[in-house]
Amino acid sequence: GEDVEQSLFLSVREGDSSVINCTYTDSSSTYLYWYKQEPGAGLQLLTYIFSNMDMKQDQRLTVLLNKKDKHLSLRIADTQTGDSAIYFCAESKRGSSNTGKLIFGQGTTLQVKP
Amino acid sequence: DAMVIQNPRYQVTQFGKPVTLSCSQTLNHNVMYWYQQKSSQAPKLLFHYYDKDFNNEADTPDNFQSRRPNTSFCFLDIRSPGLGDAAMYLCATSSWGRGLNTEAFFGQGTRLTVV
Numbered sequence: 001g002e003d004v005e006q007s008l009f010l011s012v013r014e015g016d017s018s019v020i021n022c023t024y025t026d027s028s029s030t031y032l033y034w035y036k037q038e039p040g041a042g043l044q045l046l047t048y049i050f051s052n053m054d055m056k057q058d059q060r061l062t063v064l065l066n067k068k069d070k071h072l073s074l075r076i077a078d079t080q081t082g083d084s085a086i087y088f089c090a091e092s093k094r095g096s097s098n099t100g101k102l103i104f105g106q107g108t109t110l111q112v113k114p
Numbered sequence: 115d116a117m118v119i120q121n122p123r124y125q126v127t128q129f130g131k132p133v134t135l136s137c138s139q140t141l142n143h144n145v146m147y148w149y150q151q152k153s154s155q156a157p158k159l160l161f162h163y164y165d166k167d168f169n170n171e172a173d174t175p176d177n178f179q180s181r182r183p184n185t186s187f188c189f190l191d192i193r194s195p196g197l198g199d200a201a202m203y204l205c206a207t208s209s210w211g212r213g214l215n216t217e218a219f220f221g222q223g224t225r226l227t228v229v
Contacts, residue, residue, distance in 0.1 A: 043220040099145050099164045100210040102218055104156035
C-alpha cells in the first residue's frame with residue numbers, strides 16, 4: 001500500500017531543536033523527501049534522502065532513515081521563528097510503472113515560540 | 115529565478131463556469147504533475163504527463179482534464195467547477211527515466227475560489 005503518516009502538530013521554543021517524524025509503508029520507496037510549505041505558498045524542497053542511506057545532514061537539517069521500521073525523521077537545529085510552517089514528508093518510487101510521483105503525508109505544523 | 119511558474123496565483127471562477135490553470139517550466143523536465151491541495155490536507159496527485167503520455171489517477175473526477183501542448187507548458191482544465199473544487203492547485207516537474215532522476219520542483223500554486 002501507499003501510506004505516509006505524520007504527527008499533525010509540533011510546538012518548540014526558538015533556539016531548541018525540532019524533530020518531525022514520518023512513517024511510510026511501501027518498502028519499494030527509493031526517495032524520501034521533506035518539503036516545507038508556508039501559508040499560501042507552494043512547496044519548497046528542503047532535503048531528500050535515498051533509501052540506501054541512513055543519514056543526511058545539510059546545515060541545520062538532519063534526516064535520519066530507519067529502513068527496518070520505515071521511519072523517517074527531520075531534525076532542525078536551532079529552530080527559528082522563520083521555520084514556522086507545515087512540513088510534508090513524501091515518498092516516490094523508481095520503476096518502469098512509476099514516474100517519480102510523490103505520495104505525501106498529512107503534514108506537520110511546526111509552531112516556533114519566541 | 116522561478117523555474118516552475120503558475121498563472122494566475124489567485125483565480126476566482128463561477129460555479130459551473132469552465133476555468134483553465136496554467137503551468138510553465140524552464141527546466142526542460144519531461145514529467146509534469148498536477149496536484150490538488152485542499153485546506154489542511156496533503157497534496158493529492160490528479161494526473162501527470164510523462165513526455166506526451168497522459169496518466170490519470172484512478173480517483174480523479176472526469177471534471178478535471180489536462181493538456182500539454184509542448185514540453186514547457188501544461189494546463190489544468192476544470193470543465194464545471196463545483197464548490198468542492200476550491201483548493202490550491204500545484205504544478206510540479208521532474209526529470210525521470212533518462213538516466214538522471216531528479217526531485218520534483220513545485221510552482222507557487224494557484225488558489226482557486228469558486229463562487
